[in-house]
Amino acid sequence: MKAIIIAEHSQCGLRPLTDRIPPALLPMAGKPLVMHALESLHRSGIRDVDIIAPDQHAELTAALDTGPLLGMTVTVRPDLADISRLDIHCLIIGLRHIVDTDWSEVLDDLGDLKIHALIPIRMTVCAEPVALVLPPGNREPLPTDWSDVHRVEAIHLPIGPQRLLSATSFRDYHESSFRLLRDGYRHLKPAGRTTIEGHRTAPKARVNPLSIRSDHGYFGAHCRVDKSAVLRGDIIVGERAVIGKGARLQNSIILDHTYVGRNTDCSRSIVDRNLLIRVDTGVCLELDDPVLLGAVA
Numbered sequence: 001m002k003a004i005i006i007a008e009h010s011q012c013g014l015r016p017l018t019d020r021i022p023p024a025l026l027p028m029a030g031k032p033l034v035m036h037a038l039e040s041l042h043r044s045g046i047r048d049v050d051i052i053a054p055d056q057h058a059e060l061t062a063a064l065d066t067g068p069l070l071g072m073t074v075t076v077r078p079d080l081a082d083i084s085r086l087d088i089h090c091l092i093i094g095l096r097h098i099v100d101t102d103w104s105e106v107l108d109d110l111g112d113l114k115i116h117a118l119i120p121i122r123m124t125v126c127a128e129p130v131a132l133v134l135p136p137g138n139r140e141p142l143p144t145d146w147s148d149v150h151r152v153e154a155i156h157l158p159i160g161p162q163r164l165l166s167a168t169s170f171r172d173y174h175e176s177s178f179r180l181l182r183d184g185y186r187h188l189k190p191a192g193r194t195t196i197e198g199h200r201t202a203p204k205a206r207v208n209p210l211s212i213r214s215d216h217g218y219f220g221a222h223c224r225v226d227k228s229a230v231l232r233g234d235i236i237v238g239e240r241a242v243i244g245k246g247a248r249l250q251n252s253i254i255l256d257h258t259y260v261g262r263n264t265d266c267s268r269s270i271v272d273r274n275l276l277i278r279v280d281t282g283v284c285l286e287l288d289d290p291v292l293l294g295a296v297a
Contacts, residue, residue: 003050003092004090005050005093007051016275022056029191029218030192033095033098033167034095041091046091052078057077098165101163181200190218192219198214201219207237211229214232215233223239223240226244228245229245229247229249230248235254241254242296243260245263248266252267252269253270255270259293260293261290264292
């Protein structure tokens, strides 16, 4: 079976964050969003994947190196090819929601008769298009624009929001990332290895256990957390991020290459360099004081 991932730049609910980071590369517990999608497909036995990225083609091509890691053939393309000529089953998914499921089991449950009775099939979860299945021998003209998929016949998968890894809003991104840390998904996993109970670290992360008063956490490669900092609740600290002396973090996501300065408080926040986003209010602030928040060179 072949799979196609549609990585369009449409997550407007995450701006201005996605003006800085392509949505497909937004890190979630140590892995880009698109990598979670690829690993989900890999666990479903799918090894041939095209990623359609009209707005992010160069960024994804430079960022993805899946061959040695997953043993998959992954090709990034700027536009959707003529999929009507495929002679194998093809699964098409978007990145608005990544479904925590084994796709091979889903297709088996549909059965051949049901698949052929609904050519092509659009599966929807929470009213969002998630997957399209093309059975062998199909030669019907198909839309080449992902936004036109609503024209085909639909069925609904009985999957609730708790089975979705979502990045459609700051709240969804925040909650899904921490659900990953708490092993809240069956098929989707965070990066790193467990060191302290409930906490995972990437190579060369420097975190003093005295700082950790959090329930769950992830610490990215080469990050540094000062021993006088205090971490509570659920915490994600990205790659090469620096948490300064006396900083206090609670239920927050600190993205890659971000500096959190001395005695700075962050609660229920997403921080990317000098951009502070409060998840509870949706307020986005760009701070000009590099002593508080900034970028790590």
